[in-house]
Amino acid sequence: MELFKFFGKGPGFWLLLISLVVLAIIATVLVRKSSKKDYTGRIIVPFIFIELAVFFGILALGFPVKGDEVGPAVVPLLWIVGILGLSIVLLFRALTKHEEVDPPWGKVSSVVIYIVMIILYLLFMQLIGYFLATALFLITGMYYLNYRNWKVMISMCVGWILFSYFAFYKLLYVPLPQGLIIESIFG
Amino acid sequence: MDLLSNLMEGFGYLVGYQPIIAIVAGVILGILAGAMPGLSPSMGVALLVPFTYNLSPQVALILLVSIYIAANYGGSITAVTINTPGTPSAVVTSFDGYPLTLKGKAGIGLGTSLVSSTVGGIIGTIILIFFSVPLARLAVKLHPAEYFALAIFGLTTVASLGGKNWPKAFLAAMLGLLINTIGIDPISGVKRFTFGTYRLFDGFALIPALIGLFALSEVFTRIEEYKLDKGKEAEFEKTQWPTFLDYWKLKFTIVKSSILGTLIGIFPGAGATIAAFLSYDLAKKSSKDPDSFGKGNPDGVAAAEAANSSSVGGALVPLLALGIPGSATTAVLVGALMIHDLVPGPLLFVERPDIIYSLFAALLIANIVMLVLGLFGARLWIKVTVIPKKVLLPAILAISIVGSFAVNYSFFDVGTCIAFGIAGWLLKKFGIPGAPIVLGMVLGKLAETNFRRAVIMGGYDVFFTRPVSLILLLLAILSFGVPLYQSHKATKKEKAAAAEAAEKK
Numbered sequence: 001m002e003l004f005k006f007f008g009k010g011p012g013f014w015l016l017l018i019s020l021v022v023l024a025i026i027a028t029v030l031v032r033k034s035s036k037k038d039y040t041g042r043i044i045v046p047f048i049f050i051e052l053a054v055f056f057g058i059l060a061l062g063f064p065v066k067g068d069e070v071g072p073a074v075v076p077l078l079w080i081v082g083i084l085g086l087s088i089v090l091l092f093r094a095l096t097k098h099e100e101v102d103p104p105w106g107k108v109s110s111v112v113i114y115i116v117m118i119i120l121y122l123l124f125m126q127l128i129g130y131f132l133a134t135a136l137f138l139i140t141g142m143y144y145l146n147y148r149n150w151k152v153m154i155s156m157c158v159g160w161i162l163f164s165y166f167a168f169y170k171l172l173y174v175p176l177p178q179g180l181i182i183e184s185i186f187g
Numbered sequence: 188m189d190l191l192s193n194l195m196e197g198f199g200y201l202v203g204y205q206p207i208i209a210i211v212a213g214v215i216l217g218i219l220a221g222a223m224p225g226l227s228p229s230m231g232v233a234l235l236v237p238f239t240y241n242l243s244p245q246v247a248l249i250l251l252v253s254i255y256i257a258a259n260y261g262g263s264i265t266a267v268t269i270n271t272p273g274t275p276s277a278v279v280t281s282f283d284g285y286p287l288t289l290k291g292k293a294g295i296g297l298g299t300s301l302v303s304s305t306v307g308g309i310i311g312t313i314i315l316i317f318f319s320v321p322l323a324r325l326a327v328k329l330h331p332a333e334y335f336a337l338a339i340f341g342l343t344t345v346a347s348l349g350g351k352n353w354p355k356a357f358l359a360a361m362l363g364l365l366i367n368t369i370g371i372d373p374i375s376g377v378k379r380f381t382f383g384t385y386r387l388f389d390g391f392a393l394i395p396a397l398i399g400l401f402a403l404s405e406v407f408t409r410i411e412e413y414k415l416d417k418g419k420e421a422e423f424e425k426t427q428w429p430t431f432l433d434y435w436k437l438k439f440t441i442v443k444s445s446i447l448g449t450l451i452g453i454f455p456g457a458g459a460t461i462a463a464f465l466s467y468d469l470a471k472k473s474s475k476d477p478d479s480f481g482k483g484n485p486d487g488v489a490a491a492e493a494a495n496s497s498s499v500g501g502a503l504v505p506l507l508a509l510g511i512p513g514s515a516t517t518a519v520l521v522g523a524l525m526i527h528d529l530v531p532g533p534l535l536f537v538e539r540p541d542i543i544y545s546l547f548a549a550l551l552i553a554n555i556v557m558l559v560l561g562l563f564g565a566r567l568w569i570k571v572t573v574i575p576k577k578v579l580l581p582a583i584l585a586i587s588i589v590g591s592f593a594v595n596y597s598f599f600d601v602g603t604c605i606a607f608g609i610a611g612w613l614l615k616k617f618g619i620p621g622a623p624i625v626l627g628m629v630l631g632k633l634a635e636t637n638f639r640r641a642v643i644m645g646g647y648d649v650f651f652t653r654p655v656s657l658i659l660l661l662l663a664i665l666s667f668g669v670p671l672y673q674s675h676k677a678t679k680k681e682k683a684a685a686a687e688a689a690e691k692k
Contacts, residue, residue, distance in 0.1 A: 072372040075635045082361040106411040141581030175414045
């Protein structure tokens with residue numbers, strides 16, 4: 001029990017997490033170099049689920065027990081066992097090539113750029129406020145997808161901003177971020 | 188006879204401009220609240236409660252239940268048009284609604300969802316009017332073991348949702364159940380998987396997770412596949428709407444789903460989402476063409492929508508008959524009733540029958556108003572599908588982000604939405620669906636708390652010694668086993684046919 005508690009927080013937790021990440025990377029490299037490289041995703045996804053089950057399982061076994069018949073760890077462990085079992089089935093199916101080969105990857109770089117854009121949008125929202133940041137995000141987002149009809153782009157931005165102002169800010173009292181810069185200028 | 192004369196008096200009360208305005212305004216606001224990802228029916232109702240202080244109790248209640256009804260339908264609009272379910276229960280509507288849109292038949296999806304919601308809502312209300320008292324008594328007599336068995340029965344829908352890919356669908360459901368255990372344990376108070384952050388004490392909010400799994404993952408998939416062509420839009424030039432005959436073909440699905448939806452709605456804690464999943468499963472299993480489900484079968488849309496709308500009538504059963512709120516929205520309604528010095532429960536039927544029967548009448552009228560407004564609105568909603576994808580995708584992202592933020596006014600929820608979006612995109616790529624994750628997250632609390640309560644009250648064998656629990660568990664085994672057996676048989680047949688064809692060559 002003490003061992004499980006060690007992994008529950010502090011250095012033990014980080015050691016466990018980093019070990020599992022490193023293990024996943026090593027497994028990916030090994031599979032890609034093997035004869036099953038066409039099944040890399042099909043093998044690594046259940047492998048990560050097994051790691052996830054181990055990680056959550058170790059944390060659950062460290063939960064305090066107060067002599068209950070069904071303590072706080074019982075139900076999570078039940079689901080963890082399910083995840084473990086099903087992941088092993090999927091892993092076995094992939095290893096024995098009973099699964100289809102990995103689907104082809106499309107423009108992953110575009111998705112990554114879009115995710116970065118969303119994160120920047122959230123950061124800008126804190127600085128220049130929801131309305132300006134949203135206008136900037138919508139214009140950039142459409143431009144990045146090669147849309148060039150500026151009339152539609154601008155009317156879309158204005159329309160959405162007006163809708164969110166009246167629907168969320170005025171009617172529903174959602175405290176949309178004003179932005180640190182705007183607040184410091186206009187008070 | 189008393190009931191009918193009271194009901195006629197209830198209708199009489201609605202003759203006047205105030206109740207009618209309340210119904211129309213409630214339906215419009217409800218549709219908007221439902222269609223907006225991030226605003227649930229309960230939030231829509233809660234947000235309008237302060238505006239009802241100065242209204243008479245009848246008008247206030249009429250306004251709030253109209254919102255409740257319409258919000259359940261509103262969720263289907265964005266589910267069908269842009270694969271972004273506005274409410275958790277509309278997740279099920281998107282299974283067949285969105286494929287219809289992809290085929291250029293958004294009109295069929297929208298029309299089916301509207302009519303099924305209306306009929307479902309009316310059937311739910313009729314059951315509420317005639318059977319509320321005995322049904323409510325039955326619901327509260329159920330033991331936690333039976334609620335746990337109901338949750339397990341709900342989980343087995345994954346077997347038919349997943350088809351041949353059932354291990355992946357079950358894995359996704361298990362993941363949803365595990366995610367649901369994150370936060371403070373409701374029974375012992377122990378912090379579970381919170382990683383030292385107080386933001387996880389309540390676990391992950393369902394709505395941002397749902398928006399991420401459906402809307403964001405769909406956007407990421409579109410961007411990755413770069414499917415931004417205009418091919419499908421051209422087909423909307425001649426939008427197809429269902430004919431009367433099309434609706435007539437759905438009659439059995441709608442009636443079955445409405446009855447099941449109302450019954451599930453009665454169980455406190457079950458609600459519209461479980462009702463929609465179970466009805467979809469039932470429709471698929473009883474269909475002559477189960478393989479077409481998930482590929483744009485209007486029966487799938489009808490089952491989900493009839494069930495989630497009829498569950499409103501079900502959820503009102505324990506509230507009105509016993510004063511027990513069975514869902515988040517009915518809990519808000521209790522608050523609204525108390526503001527007007529009304530205590531929900533059996534005494535309300537005796538002391539204020541005017542309130543109860545005008546409410547019943549308003550429920551029926553609100554469904555009709557929803558149909559009329561929905562028919563006009565559908566011409567407008569369908570325009571969403573002709574917006575070029577290059578404009579629509581950034582707009583969906585903006586809606587998703589403000590929708591996630593609006594749940595708790597928290598950037599943590601926005602982060603949750605993005606994380607679930609990325610996970611949903613990657614999992615979908617490898618055939619692991621997002622819907623069972625949502626089902627797991629919805630059923631998790633119902634399953635866990637009742638499992639533990641049942642064991643504390645009667646030990647582990649309580650699930651097999653109580654007849655209702657045993658029957659539900661046996662049904663769960665059947666519901667799980669039959670689709671798997673059928674899928675196994677189909678695979679065997681396919682293999683035999685392939686071998687035969689190879690031999691002939």
